[in-house]
Amino acid sequence: MGAIVEVHNLGMKYHSLNGEITALEHINLEVDEGEFISIVGPSGCGKSTLLSLMAGLLKPTEGSVIIGGRQVAGPDNQVGYMLQKDYLFEWRTIYENVILGLEITRTLDSHTRAYVLKLLETYGLSEFRDKYPNQLSGGMRQRAALIRTLAVNPQILLLDEAFSALDYQTRLAVAEDIYSIIKRENKTAILVTHDIAESISMADRVVVLTKRPGTIKKIYPIRLTCDRKTPMSCREAPEFRHYFNSIWKDLDIHF
């Protein structure tokens, strides 16, 4: 199991008339295939920037990201991106929404269509395929958004606060749901979150960033003693509090 994502000395500067903002500096990170990584950090420390660089939406001003042995130069089907909200298009049916990526990459054929239909079937959205997004619950919508991402069969999923638009209870359930799908589909995942508990409960490793310019402060390998590794049951593990407190201190949140 080699590293599928390699981040080498990555740095990113933004330019505006007010000056130059260094969002990220000297980021080095390797993510193994099938691993689940959480990234936490203070507001504005460059978490979204890091994901955008990995997704090829931005060009780094320093260093590089290598995914599957190739340097990232632009958006690529190897990487799937989930945003804060589901952003299902209200003028498209669920089915039409899920095939959006296939349409854009012009890879919609009988093979990929069958794959999408299978995903919808497996994850209980078949009966909603001809419905419009506003006819679905928040959790179902998030599932549809994940299937839209999975449809182009990416190796790596980037989730940028993917659950934060949901209310707390839905959020727990959706995190559980999405986690199990990601594991079942055998994807590598990188999750950005503000929620320390969420980051610990889902991840194999938690990466803590410093405030801007964002650098890696610490990386915690998470070892929890719980029989079924699901985010919910992980929260019950005795070590959970210990990780929580350390990360809380690292983030150094003041009021």
Added chain:
Amino acid sequence: MNSNGISKEHLAYLRKVRMRKALILSLRLFLLVAVFALWELMARMKLIDPFITSQPSRIVNTIARLYQEGKLFYHTGITCLETVIGFLLGTIAGTLTAIVLWWSELLSRVLEPYLVVLNSLPKIALGPIFIVWIGAGPSSIIAIALTISLIVTILEVLNGFMSVDSEKIKLVRTFGANRLQVLTKVVLPSSYPVMINALKVNVGLSWVGVIVGEFLVSKAGLGYLIVYGGQVFQLDLVMTSVLILSIAAALMYQGVVYIERLLIRSGRHTPL
């Protein structure tokens, strides 16, 4: 709500809603009839001078006379046709221009002040110029109607394009969408409601343009009948034309509303 087990309270509620609807409709009709009846009555009783105010029975006669002379549909048809053409051209050209400006940020920045000036300019002032350039005929009238709706459409639609949620654009970009795909998959469909709204505004603006154009050109159409009637002091003709005009304008507006409904029902977009 299941249809076979409606409760008594709900039935009563539904009846109340229906009654209210019927009441509103009958009051509306009553208002219309009352105004015309009062108008006719006052004219007959010589409380108002029908030479200046005209009166419903004279209007009916005028319509009949215009019809017999074959002028009714001729003038109405010309005005409607000019309006529809001006309206369609304004909407289509405006939307296309908005797309071009959305595509090239540089161009839109360069043209911004000019658009603002053109927008605040009363386009009717350009009427005589069009008549000199294109000639005193329907083309000039259509040109006036077009200019009136064009700039508003450009600004409205472009504004709609710009206010599309940037995260939606980011979403399609993560799939590697190019600019054309961003336009067709996100920006245009998101802006459907804005475009429909522009359509509604344009119907009204096109009527203004066409009537003013016909005032200036003075050859045919309802606008021509109105100016002509005014000049020869035939208020019957003026009132008749205004009445036909309001009916035609209302019908066209309903047409746009109907198109909007069709679009909503086909589920292509949600209402504003």
